[in-house]
Amino acid sequence: MEIRAFEESDWPQVWPIIEQIIRKGDTFCYDPLQTEVQAHELWVVPPPGHVVVAVEDQRVLGTSNMYANRPGPGSHIASGNFMVAAEARGRGIGQALGEYLLDWARSNRFVGVQFNAVAASNTPAVKLYERLGFATIGTVPGAFRHPTLGPVGLHVMYQNLAS
Template sequence: MTAITIRAAADADWPAILAIVKPVLAAGETYAIDRDLDDEGVRAYWLMPAHEVFVAELDGRVIGTYYLMPNQRGGGVHVANCGYMTAPEARGKGVARAMGLHSLQRARDRGFRAMQFNHVVSSNAGAVALWKKLGFEIVGTLPHAFNHPVHGYVDAYVMFREL
């Protein structure tokens, strides 16, 4: 298998990013955001000015995307936050892991001292397991904080690691 490459997103990547992000948001299983966003709403969310956006490629095809941003402003600006999505056909092939590792290094390079995920849906077992493997700890549980379209109200985790 060819190596996964990760690079800064370019304007020409938008159709591929949209094809990944829009169905994930519409499914409503992992992100606490409106499920009925149109293309412009998805663009405004994923490409907001605070987000530094990257794409993961395999054989020249975009198979994943993530953003990196400060988790808070002011006194919390030294903690990074990210969001990740992988194309359905690329799941289970190490794409999320590659993006996770890339994001940790990029956050270090930007001077962040830690990374925090504010709302990891507990039923997203693959993500929870991956973040634990990459050194994140569950530092808080938000009881029934996410209304999952299949499982109903499930917990969400706050996950954190120092860089």
């Protein structure tokens, strides 16, 4: 598997991954009814942000975007997202994308990485982020409307890169 910079020609393989995940509405705080155009605008962040794909045999298995968490005084903290195709989960692709994001943040002199809204019910993601060195620094109770579980917490997860 190779992780490389996203090219616009990758979008026809990236969109189905994103669409499948957001339509379920059980892990990401993205509108499950958003259009492909809206998803593209949200996912494909402009420079100095960065978007990558995890590719094997010319097939996109996952994708990640990364960027400054906030502008101005908050621009020293990175953030990002990653999604893996359902049929490719459990193969270490999420781990590799997470490590890539952390390396990108370090090489761009961010002092930390913050994930703003991790659904507490998304146990695989929470465990992955913890393996990558993130800690839950707070939880907003009931802030995520899970389609079957009802209101669940949204974690703010953080990793300090300054030490």
